Amino acid sequence: MALYINSASAYHAELDFKxxxxxxxxxxxxxxxxxxxxxxxxxxIRKTSVDRIDAIITxxxxxxxxxxxxxxxxxxxxxxxxxxxxxxxxxxFNTIGGQVALLSKSHCYNMTYAHRFSSFESALLDAIMMAExxxxxxxxxxxxxxxxxxxxxxxxxxxxxRKGNTPDEGSFFFMLSRTPATECLGVIExxxxxxxxxxxxxxxxxxxxxxxxxxxxxxxxxxxxxVRSGAKRVxxxxxxxxxxxxxx
Amino acid sequence: xxxxxxxxxxxxxxxxxxxxxxASLASQKDGMGSITLFDSTHNLPVSEVKASNRExxxxxxxxxxxxxxRTALLGMLAANEAxxxxxxxxxxxxxxxxxxxxxxxxxxxxxxxEEFAKDNSKGRLRDVVSHDCYDSTHKIAEYCGIKxxxxxxxxxxxxxxxxxxxxxxxIKHGYLDCVVVGGTDALCKFTLNGFNSLMILxxxxxxxxxxxxxxxxxxxxxxxxxxQRTDTxxxxxxxxxxxxxxxxDAYHQTASSAEGNGAYLAMSQALSMSGLKPSDISYINVHGxxxxxxxxxxxxxxxxxxxxxxxxxxxxxxxxxHTLAAAGGIEAVFSVLSIxxxxxxxxxxxxxxxxxxxxxxxxxxxxxxxxxxxxxxxxGFGGNNSSLIFTKKDGSLHQ
Numbered sequence: 353m354a355l356y357i358n359s360a361s362a363y364h365a366e367l368d369f370k371x372x373x374x375x376x377x378x379x380x381x382x383x384x385x386x387x388x389x390x391x392x393x394x395x396x397i398r399k400t401s402v403d404r405i406d407a408i409i410t411x412x413x414x415x416x417x418x419x420x421x422x423x424x425x426x427x428x429x430x431x432x433x434x435x436x437x438x439x440x441x442x443x444x445f446n447t448i449g450g451q452v453a454l455l456s457k458s459h460c461y462n463m464t465y466a467h468r469f470s471s472f473e474s475a476l477l478d479a480i481m482m483a484e485x486x487x488x489x490x491x492x493x494x495x496x497x498x499x500x501x502x503x504x505x506x507x508x509x510x511x512x513x514r515k516g517n518t519p520d521e522g523s524f525f526f527m528l529s530r531t532p533a534t535e536c537l538g539v540i541e542x543x544x545x546x547x548x549x550x551x552x553x554x555x556x557x558x559x560x561x562x563x564x565x566x567x568x569x570x571x572x573x574x575x576x577x578x579v580r581s582g583a584k585r586v587x588x589x590x591x592x593x594x595x596x597x598x599x600x
Numbered sequence: 601x602x603x604x605x606x607x608x609x610x611x612x613x614x615x616x617x618x619x620x621x622x623a624s625l626a627s628q629k630d631g632m633g634s635i636t637l638f639d640s641t642h643n644l645p646v647s648e649v650k651a652s653n654r655e656x657x658x659x660x661x662x663x664x665x666x667x668x669x670r671t672a673l674l675g676m677l678a679a680n681e682a683x684x685x686x687x688x689x690x691x692x693x694x695x696x697x698x699x700x701x702x703x704x705x706x707x708x709x710x711x712x713x714e715e716f717a718k719d720n721s722k723g724r725l726r727d728v729v730s731h732d733c734y735d736s737t738h739k740i741a742e743y744c745g746i747k748x749x750x751x752x753x754x755x756x757x758x759x760x761x762x763x764x765x766x767x768x769x770x771i772k773h774g775y776l777d778c779v780v781v782g783g784t785d786a787l788c789k790f791t792l793n794g795f796n797s798l799m800i801l802x803x804x805x806x807x808x809x810x811x812x813x814x815x816x817x818x819x820x821x822x823x824x825x826x827x828q829r830t831d832t833x834x835x836x837x838x839x840x841x842x843x844x845x846x847x848x849d850a851y852h853q854t855a856s857s858a859e860g861n862g863a864y865l866a867m868s869q870a871l872s873m874s875g876l877k878p879s880d881i882s883y884i885n886v887h888g889x890x891x892x893x894x895x896x897x898x899x900x901x902x903x904x905x906x907x908x909x910x911x912x913x914x915x916x917x918x919x920x921x922h923t924l925a926a927a928g929g930i931e932a933v934f935s936v937l938s939i940x941x942x943x944x945x946x947x948x949x950x951x952x953x954x955x956x957x958x959x960x961x962x963x964x965x966x967x968x969x970x971x972x973x974x975x976x977x978x979x980g981f982g983g984n985n986s987s988l989i990f991t992k993k994d995g996s997l998h999q
Contacts, residue, residue, distance in 0.1 A: 413734075414732055420790075421713075423793075428713070428714055431641055432640060432641045432789075433641065435797040436797065437794065437797035440793070440794035441794075441853055441854055443794075444702065444981045444982060445702065445755070446984060447853070447981075449755070450984065451982075453850045457850055458848060461848075462847075462984055463755060463766075464753065464755045466734065466754040467752040468732055468734035470751070471751075474751040477775075481770075484773065506716075506725070506728055509725060545775065
């Protein structure tokens, strides 16, 4: 079934974090990726007239990488003694989903996919099934990943950049609903798996097969901008996965 | 549409394979011991799978030089056992994999990072390429010959239960005919120190639902079940997946609410999907980590839902330790066994009920009971609460 994109947010440094995450202590404890993801998700919620969320589905390739490294380093540096638990707590892959539930007081379905470059498509597939089942009317779907100096160094040593992979980071969130709100931006016609193809012609195809974790969510965000500015149909291609978008 | 369980596979501290696990469960033999997998300054009981990586590699007939994390190795063993048990024809059916993990390849990354931190040009790259959660799922699928849709769920300690839920929905929506679902996590220094820094590890054997409980013991392992559309089975299925739900406590990043809001919502919504009444549940495999907070919160939720007639229940974490993302998978296997063989597992190390709750878990092993529906709870960080319900294969409860 078609899902209506009632809002879309991409992380940018000018997001008003103080308003989006009002609890100063919570904000202070957040690592970069958590703040980026939670801030973008809350911005996406704030932009819509949708008054409740029925499902929160997040995707991440590497999760909270900086906090994982911070905790790993503290174990090694202090010989396992007197460790600060905060980076451990926030190293969990579903930290962003959990914090969004806390902030939006949502007791609803809350899921996190961590499947390298197709994490976002898994989240989207889950959202489509939730909507088809009538289990959820409004579904918040998004992704967040950060790059760290360590990850960059490792990728460089692995020769990943030579293969044309573009390192990137960011966060993108979408409010997907079974019905369009007045501010609706566009429509997800369908998600195609296993190399299947949608019928008909597309005005624009965006290649998201770039070897970085936020690529397909970023491409879908760009696709939404395209259908907003005149394109009738846009196809986001990430290897065997395809997301078909159309204008309202 | 009815979705049945046609295969089971498990690796835990109490045994490699279903038979070994059943033998330990029946003889009340837990898997706790001291740490042998890595050096640590902590002297804490842990529940390790009693085989080294080298031994696991041999059992799996893999090349000696490889990039398999312990998480992947444990997962390969359990998932393959489940798939073989279900007698699946991989050429005929669309078979997928939904696997859960929370530590991924962190066991290998730990060693890599020790070297890397001293000198960025050091550290063996083959020890870091398996770091992400996807890696173990990919390697399990490859080893088992699973070619259909696969994905990885990581929602901390409820991960594997969530994998079961997604798998069922993938079948219902026609994406797959059959799906191997569950989770795997290896014990590693990262999680041991993480839980220790939270001060929720017991220095003795854990005592779930006991008034004197003082924390959890970490474990490791993997548990997978095979879900199938009933019209595609090639063997007599064990039971049906009757209902499931995930809900959020929305209370705190790591602690559970005193009223057990998330747990209550997950259990009651799963019950409502199954069409059963609370009194239809014969046995509950509780989350029961043994921490003061979890058991009080889960207990409160049990009281809210079941009132004065809480069904027989126990925490098998008193045998296996808390296996994190694998817990929901291992306990799904135990729940399926409970239905199929009428087994009720004891909650080890129990002496007196939690004050104010008055809940007494089962303390002895029995089989051949008439068990028609089993509930399995898995709760995790981020307020992530899931509940699964397995029912008798004749579907008698659903008519």
